Amino acid sequence: MARPDIDALFGALADPTRRSLLDKLSREGPATATQLASAYPVTRQAVVKHLSALADAGLLHPQRDGREVQYSVQPAQLDEAAAWLASVGARWDQRLDALQRHLRKE
C-alpha cells in the first residue's frame, strides 16, 4: 500500500518492550528472536510476537536465515512517525502560543 499505516506504527511503538527491542536492534544491528530473548525476562515466544508486531508496522524487516528469522530496523518508518510528531507538535505550539498571548492581553 502506498502510505504506511500510521496507526499500526504508533500502536507498535506504544509498548515499552517493543520500543526496547527496536532500540536494541538499531544500536546493535540485526538479530534473531532467540538472540534477543536471552536479553529479556520474557519467553522467546513473547519476543517473536513483539517482533511480528514491529514487522507488521513496517518498522522491522524480517529475513529468513536458515531455520531462524533475522530482524533488522527499517528507519524510514521511524522517520515517518518522527515527522508526524514534529509537525503536529509544532502546530500546537503555535496555536497555544497564540491563545496564551490573546488571553494574557485581556
Add this chain to the structure above:
Amino acid sequence: MVEREVVLPVEVGELWEALTEPEVVAEWFGGEVEWDLTDGGRMHVREPDGGHRDGVVESVTAGEHLRFRWWPSDDVTSVSEVTYVVQPEGAGSSRLTVMERPLVPGAATAVRACAGDHRWSALDDVLFRAWARTYASRSVGFA
C-alpha cells in the same frame, strides 16, 4: 501522541469560550472554525496557512472536555483525534491539556460524511482499516 499542557490566567468558562466560540477562536487562531458542538456534529476549520480541515465532533462536555476527529480536506486518509481537557487551576487560572493522536486512514469518515451520519463506533474503526488497506492511495473527495 502529541501532548501539550498550558496554564492560562483566566477562569475555565472564559478558556472554554476562547476554545469553542467561533467568533472568539477567530480572534487568536488566525483562521476560522465552524462546528456543531454536539456529539457527532460536523466541523470545518480554515487554518492560518489557508489549509482546510473537516472533522467530526466525537464527544463534548461544556467547560470540561472536547474530542474531535479531523483531517485535511484534501487528504481524508490523514485522520487524527484531538482532545481538549480544561480544568480549574486555583483562583482565576485554568489548565488546558491538548492531545492529538493519529488514526487509521480515513475511509469510514468519508463514507459517513457522504451519508450524513457522523457518529463513530468501534465498527467504524474496523471498516476504516479494511477500506484503508484497499484504497489508501486513492484520494476521496466529498462535497
